[in-house]
Amino acid sequence: MYLNRNLHEKFMSPNDIQMIHEYTLKVLDEIGIIFESERALEVFKHHGARVDGETVYISEQLLHEALKTAPSEFELFALDNSVKIGKRYEPVTVGNPAHFQIIHTDGSIKNTTLDDVVNFHKLAETSEVIRMSTSVGYDTDDIDKTLDNMYMPYVALGLKYSSKPVYQANAVTPLNWKNKDLTEAAREIAVFHKKFFDIWDKPVVLSNLALLSPLAVGSEVLANMFGLIEENQPVIFIDCGMTNLTSPPTLMGSIIQSNATLLAAIVLTQLVNPGVPAMFGSVSGPTDMRTLQLAVGAPESMLIQMGLLAMGRFYNLPIRTGVGVSSALDADYQAGAETMMMLTTGLVGKSDFILNTAGPLATYNMGSYEKYVLDEITASYLKRVNQGIMISDKKACFDLMKKVGPRGDYLKGRTSRDYREEHYLPKIFNRHGGNSTVLIEQNGTLRDRAGREVKERLEAYQLPETTKTQQKLLNEYLPPQFRY
């Protein structure tokens, strides 16, 4: 059982939650949610919901009934390991999907390549913090663009290079899998994972499904959803409203809007396949009206996500929120400050699943190897913060204090077990004292040290063991240069 500090209680009172809940009911009942899918609309009609064009109106009763079967937790399996996702468990810290670009150790910025995709899998695999493998159907410049199916190669790369449970960051679209029914494609992906793991009756791939703001669920996402939940695979609905642009100008309004859209989508999953896990996810944030950009690492972003975390807990749903993302353009001071603040939501807040715990910059557009290993330390700091102060008669150390006495010295003999139990000692971060010029000369800048850690981790990486059958499965999709 994980020590849950429920930090969100300091930001949302039971009255606040009740008020947002009631406005959410009004939104669902009076404004409605657009579902861009005939099949979804039919499901809602079949269950007695009022449907007008593509707009679905959900009553309190229907919401209540559907939420009854929505699981509050679930377990996701890989070959020889699994993660448990839910309130009782440690938040599952997940790395980054591939970004459009990478800022490299020398400061140069280049488009992401297949090698980068593989390297990030290697970092995830060798990480003590990152607990899942992130597969992503992003089309790097060097993927074979003549392929109809540009999605499965990335799935195969993930399964080859990481043995951790699989998170699927992107849905299938007509761009990454041409000439294919999307529901069929999503089913195929689910079945491929089942086949690879030889696990047929449990969750094996957790997929992200992005909602549209305001108050809509798009056709491609719905097509993917049907395929995945028919195969009993868990999904995450993720909302990313931007204040004053795609959501109201206030934080409260934005929370209500996200809440309503998320609940509507989760209701649908339960009407289709009662009991299938569906996560309540939000990375909504403020718009910086000077630039019209999502200010992903802004304080308002933390607050909106904290508010939605409180709402997710109110409905007893598994929650994805909190991100190690910054609007910064490099692994600089802004990146450190924003990442620390944003990860506090998930790690002390606490949510159940934190995508982008490590690596992303420039509002998700850019990745950084250095930031990845630095973010791991930030996450570790917050995990230690969440552990808190250990309180017991033993930990009071009264007898030791008496023995040492005023003006005495505690530095004696071997470093005690108590010290080791209570202190997290990071790599890379400076902990030396003395002449800073000399220290920088000797150990390099933080970027240098992070760069060395990346290099060592990539060198120490070992390919997970797989059977011939598995290799054959993957070879069908792996880009030629990455085949077994």
Next chain:
Amino acid sequence: MYLNRNLHEKFMSPNDIQMIHEYTLKVLDEIGIIFESERALEVFKHHGARVDGETVYISEQLLHEALKTAPSEFELFALDNSVKIGKRYEPVTVGNPAHFQIIHTDGSIKNTTLDDVVNFHKLAETSEVIRMSTSVGYDTDDIDKTLDNMYMPYVALGLKYSSKPVYQANAVTPLNWKNKDLTEAAREIAVFHKKFFDIWDKPVVLSNLALLSPLAVGSEVLANMFGLIEENQPVIFIDCGMTNLTSPPTLMGSIIQSNATLLAAIVLTQLVNPGVPAMFGSVSGPTDMRTLQLAVGAPESMLIQMGLLAMGRFYNLPIRTGVGVSSALDADYQAGAETMMMLTTGLVGKSDFILNTAGPLATYNMGSYEKYVLDEITASYLKRVNQGIMISDKKACFDLMKKVGPRGDYLKGRTSRDYREEHYLPKIFNRHGGNSTVLIEQNGTLRDRAGREVKERLEAYQLPETTKTQQKLLNEYLPPQFRY
């Protein structure tokens, strides 16, 4: 009335607080505290405390009696402004004292000069975040070393270049004021401020007095204390234990030890001058046993300070804790992450006074102009976080949501008052989207942008107005090149 989120309640339960309180009573009664001052020992004896050599044993009754007169809040005055310090008020965010060295915009590291001291006063004076002037008796290389009194020149510089209420970071010692009784010197400093402000019956200078770990108060600090509290000036006792070195290896033990020493010192002030404000301060932290350095920005540091914050609130004392300090060697990712985490204690925790809100690096040894303006943003982020989510029928924006509807657009006309009320838009931090290479070329790196902000602030700075009498007072002590 400031919105106090009492974040410390998520880290210390009432039972935890009670247990630490009880162990503290045992420490005060059975182990005792060393006071290196005949005068202090006589005061304690006079009030019935058991004294053995330099060790004073304080009973629960004596503690209880003394705490009765200790104020929970006070106001500190300057010429035409003041700060209120206490639980009901916003935490007073205070800048940095001068450091031994400065890391400059070009990355070069140089010893601090008088010009740097003045520049930091100028930054404080032009700051929207920093609310006090920090005077510090640090002997820069370029002070006239033949002076007996090398303390007052820094006091005079502070009063000349900043009009904000005065915080005095260092005590007088035989090194910075030669051939002078320290109590007499401290009185003179207090009287000098009274004279300068022409305020004779109110607090005008708040002084820091550092305790010794474990469990002792040094002779110089006590000599200063007597002078200051006789002049009815408030003091801050500040404890900086280091786990496993000068305090127990556990966080709980360190908290008990700091708590006991702080309470003992505060008891003394009330026995000497009942009702004089005495603050409960701690910047204690963990030792990194690999380097034997204070890990000032470590998670254990945040936890110890959060624990002591809870204890200070328990005794209803005004509290100093939380620091914008990092072990980092530059205004880099580590500096951002550690500063954000450490300032959370003070700004969301919350404490009443936060020294080193902006500027310090390398565990207090180094200052950075760039970090100063970046830390101001970090503090502003956390102030916004502390404001929280505004909840009301108006803020729900239901009618607007209905008007815009699903898939609608909120971007219409002028940016609303609600948006402006709820969004903090920082300078310097990147909020642009698009091509990162181009953005860095156009706007420079974060360090470049911070450097420009520093330059603009120093250029925009205007010398506070003073009377001829005040100028004459200061000219007596100002280094020649800084005289009116």
